[in-house]
Amino acid sequence: MKERALVLGASGKVGEGVASSLVAEGWQVSGAARFSKPEKADRLRDKGIEPLVYDVTSGDPALLPEVDAVFLEIWDPSRPDLIWPINFYGVGRVVERYAGRANFVNGCTINVYGERPDAPDEDAPCRPNTDYGRSRYSQERLIDYFCHRSGSKAIHVRYAHANTADSGIIRRMAETIVRGESLGANPDAKMRVIGMEDFVRVTVNAWQRVANPPVAVNCCGVRVWTQRELAEAIHARLGRGQVVFDRDAGGEEHSVQADPGRMVSWFGEPAVAQETLIDRVVATIDGGHTQDD
Numbered sequence: 605m606k607e608r609a610l611v612l613g614a615s616g617k618v619g620e621g622v623a624s625s626l627v628a629e630g631w632q633v634s635g636a637a638r639f640s641k642p643e644k645a646d647r648l649r650d651k652g653i654e655p656l657v658y659d660v661t662s663g664d665p666a667l668l669p670e671v672d673a674v675f676l677e678i679w680d681p682s683r684p685d686l687i688w689p690i691n692f693y694g695v696g697r698v699v700e701r702y703a704g705r706a707n708f709v710n711g712c713t714i715n716v717y718g719e720r721p722d723a724p725d726e727d728a729p730c731r732p733n734t735d736y737g738r739s740r741y742s743q744e745r746l747i748d749y750f751c752h753r754s755g756s757k758a759i760h761v762r763y764a765h766a767n768t769a770d771s772g773i774i775r776r777m778a779e780t781i782v783r784g785e786s787l788g789a790n791p792d793a794k795m796r797v798i799g800m801e802d803f804v805r806v807t808v809n810a811w812q813r814v815a816n817p818p819v820a821v822n823c824c825g826v827r828v829w830t831q832r833e834l835a836e837a838i839h840a841r842l843g844r845g846q847v848v849f850d851r852d853a854g855g856e857e858h859s860v861q862a863d864p865g866r867m868v869s870w871f872g873e874p875a876v877a878q879e880t881l882i883d884r885v886v887a888t889i890d891g892g893h894t895q896d897d
């Protein structure tokens with residue numbers, strides 16, 4: 605029998621990729637989101653994904669379909685006022701509805717670790733220092749609680765900086781460099797970048813690793829860049845614009861990055877090369893695209 609999945613956030617970049625990959629693997633997939641861009645529902649339908657209009661801040665979880673797997677791929681960075689209603693209360697109600705009936709792949713974030721100069725692995729203590737990071741760490745703990753209570757299994761995929769030609773930190777930096785504006789105050793802050801394709805691949809494969817108690821895996825690039833190094837590499841390929849920071853040096857203590865060792869050992873190296881991530885942004889930067897994050 606076909607396995608059934610619910611992808612919450614299926615109109616988003618990771619969610620649509622995950623839902624499409626699951627369909628290609630033979631899963632029966634429902635894709636829930638607010639569908640604030642309604643045309644995305646037709647796009648999902650065309651790909652064999654059943655769209656469900658569902659807002660976690662107001663929807664009734666009882667109306668969601670019975671499934672074997674729940675992939676959580678939601679956030680709304682444009683609504684800081686909804687950080688807790690979405691990430692904690694809203695996702696929590698969905699997880700409670702499926703506890704004991706389905707297993708969970710939770711698309712999370714390395715912001716759970718907080719800012720620090722080193723690269724924490726998954727066993728490092730989480731010390732989130734932003735409200736957003738705290739809400740996502742609380743979300744992980746809530747999922748762990750429901751798994752403990754019900755026997756469900758879960759994995760937290762802690763993402764950092766996915767990129768496409770149109771979206772992500774490389775695109776944002778490239779547009780800022782072209783405008784000659786400041787890239788901020790932390791040229792020495794460390795970071796890692798990865799392709800959206802690798803986020804999707806790791807997330808789909810993470811289903812094989814759900815566990816009780818739940819486990820975590822970082823999902824990020826292998827190469828460490830400082831912000832200035834990445835900006836200079838983008839600038840060199842652009843051949844125009846200017847790399848400007850508010851100060852010449854500093855900001856390492858504001859690094860948000862993580863150790864990709866477990867990801868590489870479980871799922872292999874990222875497939876998309878770092879140069880490709882930059883080149884495909886540069887190739888489209890004059891094409892009139894706008895960032896859609």
Ligand SMILES: NC(=O)c1ccc[n+]([C@@H]2O[C@H](COP(=O)([O-])OP(=O)(O)OC[C@H]3O[C@@H](n4cnc5c(N)ncnc54)[C@H](OP(=O)(O)O)[C@@H]3O)[C@@H](O)[C@H]2O)c1
Pocket residue numbers: 612613614615616617618619636637638639640641658659660661676677678679680690694711712713714763764765766767772897
């Ligand atoms: N992309 C990255 O580099 C990155 C980095 C770290 C972590 N992550 C994590 O990865 C996950 C997916 O990110 P993404 O890049 O795919 O984001 P995205 O493209 O902005 O998609 C977000 C999704 O969440 C849905 N959503 C937002 N609020 C909702 C609500 N109240 N009820 C139901 N659905 C809601 C959106 O649906 P509508 O717009 O249709 O309402 C959309 O489908 C998130 O948890 C994010 O924190 C991503």
